[in-house]
Amino acid sequence: MRPDLEIIQQWVQPGHHVLDLGCGDGTLLDFLQRERGASGFGLEINPAHITSCMSRGVAVIEQNLDTQGLGNFDDGSFDVVLMTQALQAVRRPDKVLDEMLRVGSEGIVTFPNFAHWRLRWGLTLNGRMPESDALPYKWYNTPNIRLCTFKDFEALCRQKGIRIKSRRVVDGQHQNSWLARLWPNLLGEIAIYRITRETE
Amino acid sequence: MPDSLPADSVGIVSPQTYHFDAPIDLACGQTLENYDLVVETYGTLNDNASNAVLICHALSGHHHAAGYHSTDDRKPGWWDSCIGPGKPIDTNRFFVVSLNNLGGCHGSTGPSSVNPRTGKPFGPEFPVITVSDWVKSQALLADRLGIECWAAVVGGSLGGMQALQWSLDYPDRLRHAVVIASTPRLTAQNIAFNEVARQAITSDQEFHDGRYYDFDTVPRRGLMLARMVGHITYLSDASMGEKFGRELRDQAYKFGYDAEFQVESYLRYQGERFSESFDANTYLLMTRSLDYFDPAYEFGGDLSRALAAATCEYLVLSFSTDWRFTPARSEELVNAMIGARRKVSYAEVDAPWGHDAFLIPTPRYTDIFNAYMDRVAREVGA
Numbered sequence: 001m002r003p004d005l006e007i008i009q010q011w012v013q014p015g016h017h018v019l020d021l022g023c024g025d026g027t028l029l030d031f032l033q034r035e036r037g038a039s040g041f042g043l044e045i046n047p048a049h050i051t052s053c054m055s056r057g058v059a060v061i062e063q064n065l066d067t068q069g070l071g072n073f074d075d076g077s078f079d080v081v082l083m084t085q086a087l088q089a090v091r092r093p094d095k096v097l098d099e100m101l102r103v104g105s106e107g108i109v110t111f112p113n114f115a116h117w118r119l120r121w122g123l124t125l126n127g128r129m130p131e132s133d134a135l136p137y138k139w140y141n142t143p144n145i146r147l148c149t150f151k152d153f154e155a156l157c158r159q160k161g162i163r164i165k166s167r168r169v170v171d172g173q174h175q176n177s178w179l180a181r182l183w184p185n186l187l188g189e190i191a192i193y194r195i196t197r198e199t200e
Numbered sequence: 201m202p203d204s205l206p207a208d209s210v211g212i213v214s215p216q217t218y219h220f221d222a223p224i225d226l227a228c229g230q231t232l233e234n235y236d237l238v239v240e241t242y243g244t245l246n247d248n249a250s251n252a253v254l255i256c257h258a259l260s261g262h263h264h265a266a267g268y269h270s271t272d273d274r275k276p277g278w279w280d281s282c283i284g285p286g287k288p289i290d291t292n293r294f295f296v297v298s299l300n301n302l303g304g305c306h307g308s309t310g311p312s313s314v315n316p317r318t319g320k321p322f323g324p325e326f327p328v329i330t331v332s333d334w335v336k337s338q339a340l341l342a343d344r345l346g347i348e349c350w351a352a353v354v355g356g357s358l359g360g361m362q363a364l365q366w367s368l369d370y371p372d373r374l375r376h377a378v379v380i381a382s383t384p385r386l387t388a389q390n391i392a393f394n395e396v397a398r399q400a401i402t403s404d405q406e407f408h409d410g411r412y413y414d415f416d417t418v419p420r421r422g423l424m425l426a427r428m429v430g431h432i433t434y435l436s437d438a439s440m441g442e443k444f445g446r447e448l449r450d451q452a453y454k455f456g457y458d459a460e461f462q463v464e465s466y467l468r469y470q471g472e473r474f475s476e477s478f479d480a481n482t483y484l485l486m487t488r489s490l491d492y493f494d495p496a497y498e499f500g501g502d503l504s505r506a507l508a509a510a511t512c513e514y515l516v517l518s519f520s521t522d523w524r525f526t527p528a529r530s531e532e533l534v535n536a537m538i539g540a541r542r543k544v545s546y547a548e549v550d551a552p553w554g555h556d557a558f559l560i561p562t563p564r565y566t567d568i569f570n571a572y573m574d575r576v577a578r579e580v581g582a
Contacts, residue, residue, distance in 0.1 A: 039541070039543070041538065041544075047547075047564055047567075050545075051567050051568055051571045052571075053545070054515070054568060054571045054572045054575065055571040055572075055574065055575055056575070057575050057579070058545075059543045059545050060545050060546075060547075061534065061538070061544070061545065061546045062546055062547040062548055072531070072535045072538065073538065077538075
């Protein structure tokens, strides 16, 4: 199993009701349903991904976060709201975070770190917009329109009074190296955050 | 029919009539003492009867959903695009049941059938049948066929309402409900269109308060007008524009009121053909049944509460240019399902054909339908 999924599944309890924003082909929800006895929905806009979800038996709703939001979901109707590798692709990540923690008691967010040393290096040395395994697009066709660093994200959470319950930093292969733990904003490629508005 | 049967056709099929002797109590308070249902089936029921799929028809539909009745047929059944070997409702895997609903005019007991009490056609005495009544009669048919639980109940438009009603009335008797181009209730505009259609029929001099059979006539003009109005609501502005534009039958205006535009002659032709093959009282009944459908009504308008009883999984599909039952109506249904924590998948398919899109196999529609039904088949071991 992909190490990021391994980490995420540990944070989903059996029977949890889960909403997965930008659920892709449904791999994660399928896994959580089968292995953790979770229930829930995925939201997706890519037609091929929607079809894959249906094929897998993952409940998927065609819904665009940018234009439709999450207004059709009631407050606190999910135990966990997931968003893997999609925060950087929405128009207003700050509003999406608010909505995630309105409809769910806990959020799990993963995104690529724009301050990773290889990206910094690429920009410094080549003077070109950086590309990497996690960010394989050209500047003009990338769906990733809201890139940020771990520090940026954490500052936004502080500003919004969102509590970070845990953070795991992994490299491009989703390995959890000790170096990335030591200097996450420089050496971590992808972070997995567990966030909530609830107090301890 | 084409010169040879297409490989993905169910081939030559013949309907069967099932007679029911036990009286059926209807929502309106009346009872039908006995009745017939005309049924077609495609494919084979497996040993544990787990692979049965029920097809529910729409306003003007009937039991003949797929294949041909004879080699002389020009066209196959009304949903042949989706039912057959290798098609979304794959008859190599599923046992497909398609019936003409009660109140219909294609062989099942309806207003044009003979009332055993009087020896004359029921006419206006035939009770108004609701979606719930249909579902009840379909459940009795399932008993007769030895089907305890449907793998899926599938329908478009009014057929989708039946699929939804199944999940509420008999939650243990279906695994999946596929609700296509449908709505949890009609809007005022929908009811208004139905009322125009009914007025067209009942104001026809040949209607005779619904007893036209006794006068050996039919309210042909009224039925034609009803169909013309209905037909407009099944198409989109764009698809009508594409098909007819402002094209004239002849080169120039004639400064009269005959059918000069192609769209006029098309609508008249459709209306006339329909009026020759459909019963006016059945049309009144079907439109009224549409008007009354509102499963949330008993729950103070709260559709989520109505759905609390359901246990099946749902596929809901809408079409971008459908203005009869818009995507917003499907989303209303989906949101109620989400609220009730029912398992539902939803997609809005981009298609230019308006409400009729549910009958036309576009790539995305077919992909989704295939993927979903393939999974249903795997789930029931078909």
